Amino acid sequence: MKCTFKNKRISSTITVVPSQEYRFDDEYPLFKMTEAQAKRFKKMMSLDRHRIAPPELCASDLCLFGVHRLLDAGVLKKEDIDAILFISQTPDYILPATSNVIHGKLGLDHDVICLDINQGCAGFVTGLQQACLLLEIPAVSKVLLLTGDTSSKLVDKRNRISYPITGDAGAATVIERCPEERTIYMDVKNDGSRYKALLIPGGAYRMPSSVETLELREVEEGVVKCLEHANMDGAAIFNFTMDDVPPQIRDVLAFSGDTWDSIEHFFLHQPNPFIVTQMAQKMKIPPAKVPNNVVSLYGNCSSTTIPMNIALNCSEPMLTGKHRVCLSGFGVGLTWASAVMDLGPLDFCKLVDYES
Amino acid sequence: MDKPEFYQRLAEILDVEEVKPEDVLKEFDGWDSLAILSVLAMADAKYGVSIKAEEIRSVVSAQDLANLVEAKHKPE
Numbered sequence: 434m435k436c437t438f439k440n441k442r443i444s445s446t447i448t449v450v451p452s453q454e455y456r457f458d459d460e461y462p463l464f465k466m467t468e469a470q471a472k473r474f475k476k477m478m479s480l481d482r483h484r485i486a487p488p489e490l491c492a493s494d495l496c497l498f499g500v501h502r503l504l505d506a507g508v509l510k511k512e513d514i515d516a517i518l519f520i521s522q523t524p525d526y527i528l529p530a531t532s533n534v535i536h537g538k539l540g541l542d543h544d545v546i547c548l549d550i551n552q553g554c555a556g557f558v559t560g561l562q563q564a565c566l567l568l569e570i571p572a573v574s575k576v577l578l579l580t581g582d583t584s585s586k587l588v589d590k591r592n593r594i595s596y597p598i599t600g601d602a603g604a605a606t607v608i609e610r611c612p613e614e615r616t617i618y619m620d621v622k623n624d625g626s627r628y629k630a631l632l633i634p635g636g637a638y639r640m641p642s643s644v645e646t647l648e649l650r651e652v653e654e655g656v657v658k659c660l661e662h663a664n665m666d667g668a669a670i671f672n673f674t675m676d677d678v679p680p681q682i683r684d685v686l687a688f689s690g691d692t693w694d695s696i697e698h699f700f701l702h703q704p705n706p707f708i709v710t711q712m713a714q715k716m717k718i719p720p721a722k723v724p725n726n727v728v729s730l731y732g733n734c735s736s737t738t739i740p741m742n743i744a745l746n747c748s749e750p751m752l753t754g755k756h757r758v759c760l761s762g763f764g765v766g767l768t769w770a771s772a773v774m775d776l777g778p779l780d781f782c783k784l785v786d787y788e789s
Numbered sequence: 790m791d792k793p794e795f796y797q798r799l800a801e802i803l804d805v806e807e808v809k810p811e812d813v814l815k816e817f818d819g820w821d822s823l824a825i826l827s828v829l830a831m832a833d834a835k836y837g838v839s840i841k842a843e844e845i846r847s848v849v850s851a852q853d854l855a856n857l858v859e860a861k862h863k864p865e
Contacts, residue, residue: 473804477823594822667822668842671829676839711830 435688438565438617445508445781446606447499448741450731451486452786457597464593465655478598479706479725483732485585486601490787492523492581493531495603497538498787500577502605508780509607511539515573516546518563520556520580520736522765523587524549535579546573553631554702554764555621556580556736557606558772561760562619564608578606582735587633587663593655595663598705600732604740618689620681621770630669631765635660670764674708678763679716681771685759689773693718695757696773698747702762703727703738736762743776744784751777790836790859798835799851802827810852828854836862 457480461471474480486495496519503509519532526534532547546567552559557580564576581603588595635646646660658664682699686692699722701709706725713723724746727738734741739760743751750756758776763769792810800808803819814820825845832838838861848854 473819474823477827666842668825668829668845671826672839672842675829675833707826707830711834714834 434622435618435620435685436562437619438568440611440613440615441565441568441608441617442611442613442615443561443776443779444607444609444611445503445779446604446740446744447502447781448602448604448737448744448784449495449499449502449787450484450600450602450734450741450784451490451495452788453485453487454482455485456482460590460597463591464596465591466593474593474597477707479729480597481729483597483600483728484602485599485732486583490583490601491525492521492583492601492603493519493525493535493579495601495787496579496581496605497535499603499605499785500535500539500579502783502785503607503781506781509575509577511541513575514539514541514545514577516548516564516567516576518560518567518576518578519549520552520560520578521549521582522551522553522735523581523583532579544572552768553582553735553766554704554738555762555766555768555770557739558619558760558762558770559621559768560736561608561617561772562621562770565617568608568610575607575609578608580604580606580736580740582737584663584733584735589649589657589659589662591651591655591657592662594667595665598728598733600728600734602731602734602737602741604737606740615775616689617772617774618685619770619772620685620688621768622677622681624677624767627669627673627767630666630673630767632664633661634664670704671708673767673769674704674712674763675715677767678761678769678771679712681769682716682759682761685771685773691757691759691773696759697722697756698758699723700739700742700758700760702764703742704733704764735764741784744782748782748784751779751782753778790855790862792855792859795855795858796851798831799828799854802831808851810850810855812851813849814851814854815849832858838862
């Protein structure tokens, strides 16, 4: 569904990663890969390293650390926060909502909207949409959009397909009203008929946690998982990213009156560098406009890949000028969401390591 | 469609010298999820063809795969 939002902007964004960095070259024996297999996999997926949270660190801790950095920098004041959106699939608890926990830890007053949204790779753009909708409420002038996941907890370390490309991260992004005339153009689509393409079958209420759902099995060579781990139909997801996402991006550009040339940066979600390259080729976008180094350096960080990509590759230009950008997230749901908007000048744009 | 060229591209993906039409894909060591992803990408990039996940799972021989791509391929 297409929509537009007037006079709203992203004012600050910070991405926080765990300080623990692991290298593929050290890890591949875990996946029972031979040196030759590892070499082939590394080359095809441009793998190098990723950040993995220690067991006690939650997505909300990464997000909260980011919020404190924004507060310390003076680009956000506690009393200005009117809503907290926490976009995640790895919350602190089944209940209450993690946004409430964060609200409490920040010590905010009671006039704050708190909402958790279960979204993955399309989460930044769907979260942006919800933030813009909240900003239509007169009493809401700033929304804290928190995206975060510790997806490494949803895969076994001995899963050669998923683990090497997985990364943990959280981001805090401030969305606010702005007096300057700006329009955000957006399209969000869903296809629940394909929900099984990316699924954790067990551990919730359809298949409650039990000894059986926790039983680790080597389902194929080098792929250890249990029913409480993420299960992906890789070929179906590849079809989805190639068949559904590029037409949406084309449509949003037409909707906003932009062309491939008028967009400076395409910040696509980063499932892995191979898919991003294929998508860029399919859309005939010059690689220089499609930064594609997130997974090689940090791993696929679910809904945080978009703010991370911006902070990693375009921090300086975003602090100083206004840029026409296209954002696109796609994944679990299946959900795919793309936006065209002006980004910058931002008050804050950084990628930092978590410090306990 | 240039079939010999297709088999050559398939051989590169499977990291072997040569792929013959009658070769059974599952019997190649390299026929894993990465190879399947590479075939889907190659079909899309080189032939403008989207092979579906369920279609590639039903393919047995290299020739089946070539025929599948050819059937969907519309020459420009």
